[in-house]
Amino acid sequence: MPNTPRGNARTAPAPNPPPSRLRGVQMPALLALVVGVLLSAAVCAWLLALEQERAQTQFERAARDRFLSLALELEQSLNALQGLSAYMRATPNVGDEAFAAVARPLLALSPALQSLVWAPRAEGAERFPVLRVYPADGAPFAAGSDPAANPAVAAAIRTARDTARVVLSEAVAGPNDTQARVPVAVMPVYRNLAAFAEEKRRAGEFAGVALATLDPRRLVEAAQARLDPAKVELRLFDLSAPKGRQLLYHPLVENLGAPLAGYLAEPDNLGGIERLSQQLELGQRRWLLVATPVAGQFLAQSGWRPWWGLAIGLALTLALAFYLHGVVGRSAQVEAMVARRGAELAESERRLRQIVEPSPDVHWVCTVDGALLLYVSPAFERVWGYAVEAAFARPSLRRESIYPDDREPLRRAFRAVAQTGGYELEYRIVRADGEVRWIRERAHAVRGPGDEVYRIAGVAEDISQRRAADVGLVDSEARLRALVEAAGDGIITVDEAGAIESFNATAERQFGLLAAEVLGRPLVERIPGFDPHRAPEHGRQWEGVRGSGQRFPVVVSVGDMEGRSGRCYVCIVHDLTALQQAAAAGLRERDRAQAIVVSLEAAVVTTDPYGRVDYLSPRAAELIGRDAAEALGRTLPEVVPLRDLRTGRELEDLTVRAGGRSGGCVLVRSDGATVPVSYTLTPVRVPGTLIGGVVLTLREGAAAEADGATDGAVAAAVLDRPGFVARLERALGDSRLDGRVHTLIYLKLRQLGVVAATDGAEAVERVLAELGERLRAALPAGGALGRVGSDEFAVLCEGRALAAAELLLPVLRHAVEEHRVTVQGHHRLSLKADLGAIALDRDCGGALEALAAADLACHRARAARGKVSDAATG
Missing domain, CATH: 3.30.450.20 (PAS domain)
Structure with missing residues (x-):
């Protein structure tokens, strides 16, 4: 409360006395009744709209399900006809019993199939006498009749013959020209399968047609049987047919007769009906599916919820009106009681002021809901920085001064005082001058007669200095916790x-x-x-x-x-998963890049992991005689047919399962001409696994001969990876022919990263070139040295068993360790090497599999602290 000139707190002003009588007691009840009726009517209308929308959604979902089911049923029927066509191409002169044995399971695929017919083409004429039909009863075509006599069927046969696809005809009349009209599906039968792909051969290879009659009624009923029962009707129209003959099926035609059929024969007559439609384009025709709800379905599904909502709303309105009538009538008594309580509160404040005003802490008293501040001691101005009068003029000032992050805990504790009896909390406030202070507040409930809480009293103590002493420790702990979590x-x-x-x-x-x-x-x-x-x-x-x-x-x-x-x-746990995955991905990309870079001057063909061609270089397209667009997506043997030089047989396993291969062969161009070539097949891999497809390089004629002529010169030099792979592939091929045993040594350098970090990549390349010369000089006659990685060499010892070749390992290790590398111009560095050796025989796989096995042996040797591993290739 505001201070007096002497510095004393004052009480809140007493409330004004209530009026003796209130006017207009009936008006609130009447207004509530009118508003309640209007709201109840609005809720009823809203619920009716929701029920209508729900019924519409259910109808659309059921209609789409039936559209899909009918399309699936029709697809099964056409698949059965394609199966009959494939059988008749292989067995055109089938007997009645054999034809029936084939037709029965095909008819079982779809209840929509009425009959299956085989009509071979008559020699020298465009006639198709029916040879076999099953079942014969009810079929529109009898044995010996010509389906082409019907113009609609004849047009469908011609279209099917020219397009090599299933074609649906216009609905034709059944036996004895009854009203039941059925569409006919036509599938051409050729003597040679090549006619399906080559349009020019279709007329000459045309052997006849396989026919299937479809019952629209059974087609729709079979589609409906796949789903749960629902009140949805289906109509089926053939939009490709002339006007007046478009109706294929309607559920009421059989019950109401031809007059209704004539009225419903046009889709345009459905304009005023609630419906959902979808077009199907198949067999060179357009069919229209129309779904309509059963009459009265939407109204029946509206249910009782809207009317219950109206009844409940009206009942609540009447109850509220009666309640307001009673409450307003007792308002005078309530206001009198409030005035009396106000006087009692003023007396309590006077007594409280005499006790708490000398205290340095802020004492306060408020109502249970906190909306009215009844008393606050003069210390409020010293702690909060606001005048006491401001606290009474704006009751929310004390709550608004609390730091935003601390308001919610204090609010919850204040609301629970009636249950808990009191609380003790620490929170921050923002003074009038912007300074932040810490407050410890203790509050308790004040109970009156009947143990009822009717006000709350509390004491607020300024603890800012005490809290400041703990800030440093708390901040340090918070920073440490944030560092650990981040x-x-x-x-x-x-x-x-x-x-x-x-x-x-x-x-x-x-x-x-x-x-x-x-x-x-x-x-x-x-x-x-x-x-x-x-x-x-x-x-x-x-x-x-x-x-x-x-x-x-x-x-x-x-x-x-x-x-x-x-x-x-x-x-501290460091996860190496991403590092190992990145290393594997880098090895894969390195292999692909090296294989492609080396082959830039040759014809290059690459495949995906499934053996399908995904790249064809311009040189490869010129050499093979195919366009790149034509080759993409086809298998490697189809695009690049290679034959063995000696046997003339086609080379097999040109896929990722074959491993690395190379050699000479004959290429069969697309025009039938043959070209002698040399090839290298390089898989793209990660360690121990072949993935990503293969890279096939081809060199024509003189290039292949030049490669063979330079084998001796290459043996005397350090080979690059593709060259060493080709040399290793040839050695493995010789081993498969004559049974000779070879040894492959794998050498991996260490500490090259120091050279790269200090002197750069050029220094690394210079060191690798010098080491290559030293290693080549240490090789025995017939040995081949190749650089197969950024810091890896491989040695092929042809004709040497593993035990004899292991004598070379100390020589190679000594050659590496004796080579001194100068870094930063004056430091001398000695390199180290890990070596692994494996035996190569006729049971080994390709060159790249052998290199992977030797690399694994090298890793095992390092894990065994220098012991040479003799793991063999798989």
Whole structure:
């Protein structure tokens, strides 16, 4: 309350006395009655609209389901006709019993099929006498009759013969020219399958037609039988037929007779009917499906909800009107009671003021809902910075001064005072001058007669200085917590017993588990074999176990610290999954790039993982005699037919399953001419797996001979990867012919990254060239050296068994370690190498599989700390 000139707080002004009588007691009840009736009517209309919309949605969904079911039923019928056509091409002179044995299961595919007919073409004439029909009863074509005598069927036969596709005819009359008209499906039968692809051969290879009569009624009923019953009617029209003959099916035609059929024969007559339609284009004709709801369906589905809503609304309106009539009548009594309570409150405030005004804390009293401030001590102006008069003039001032983030907790505690009896909270306020202060507030409920809470009193203490002493510690803890949660690696702390104490967000993502699921569990469950008490080897790789049981590679760093509860260990977990995936992807792209770059001057053909051609270079298109657009999507043997030089047989397994291959062969061009070529087949892979297709390079005539002539010169030089692969492929081919055993040595350099980081890529290439010369000089006669990677060499020892070739390993290692590399102009660096060797015999796969096996042997040798692995290729 505002202060007096002497500095004392004052009470709130007493309320004005209520009027003796209120006017217009009946007006609120009458107004509520009128508004309630209008709202009830509006709700009823809204519910009716919702029910109509729901019924419309159900009808549209049911109609679309039936459209799809009818299309599927018709597709099964046409598939059965195609099956009959394939059988009649292979067996044109089939007997009656055999024809019936074939037709019965085909008719069972779809109830819409009425009969199946085989009509071979008469020699020298465009006549098609029916040879076989099943079943004969009810079929529109009898044995010996000519379907082409009907103009609609004859037109369909000609179209089917010229397009090599199924064609539907206009509906034709059944036996004895009854009203039941049925469409006829026509499928051409050629003596040779090539006629389907070559239009010029169709007329000469035309052997006859396979016919199927479709019953529209059974077609629609079969489609309806696939779905749950619904009150939806279907009509079927043939839009390709002339006006007046477009109706194929209507559910009321059989019940109401021909007059209704004549009225419904045109789709245009359905303009005033609620409907949903869809067109089907198949067999060179356009059919129209029209779905309509059963009469009265929408009204029947409206239900009782709208009328119940109207009744409930009217009942609530009457209840509210009677309630308002009683409340307004008692308003005078309520206002009198409020005045009396106000006087009592003024007396209580006077007594309270005498007790609390000397206190440095802010004492306050308010109503239970907090809407009216009844008393506030003079200390309010010192703590909040506002005059006491401002607090009474604006009751929300105290609530608005609270820091925004602290308002909600204080609001919840204030509202629960009646149940809890009081609260004690700390919160921040923003003073009038903008300064932020911390307040500790204690409040309790004031109860009157009958133990009813009728006001709330509280004390607010300024604790800003006390809180300032803790700010530094809190900020430090918050920064540390933010750093741990934002770390890119998983951070796990464990106690002396190895139990997990904390688990940051990155660790949750890595292991697929929430922190609550692993706290208190042993760390060894997530990283088997790992002991934080022993310092792990630097860079050693461990296996983590996700919540799903999946394992993934990790590297763990450990540090320990002393806490109040004893020693604990901090484990930083780095996930290597992305690194290994990136390395695998880089190897795959490197293989593809090297194979394509080396082949730029030759004809290049590449495939996808399924063996289909996805690239054809201009030189390859010229050499093969095909356009690139024509070759794309076809298999490699279809586009590039290669034959063996000696046997003349077509080369097989030109796919990713064959491994790397090379050699000489004969190419059969698209015009039938043959060209001698040499080829190299290079798969695109990741370690241990062939994926991504193959790269096939072709060299014509003289180029192939020049390649063979330079084999001796290449053997004396350091080969690149494609050259070494070709040399290795030839050695494997010789091994398959004469049974000779060879040895493949794989050498992987280490510490080249130091050279690249200090002197750049040019220095690395210079070092690799010098090492290549030293290694080549150390080879025995007949050995071939190739650079097969950025820091990898391979040595082929032809005619040498694995035991004899292993004597060469110390020589090669010595040649590498004796070579000194100068970095940064004055530092001398000695390189290290890992070596692995495998035996090659006639059971080995391709060259690239052998290289992959040798690479694996090299990795095993390094894991065995220098022991040479003798793993063989698969």
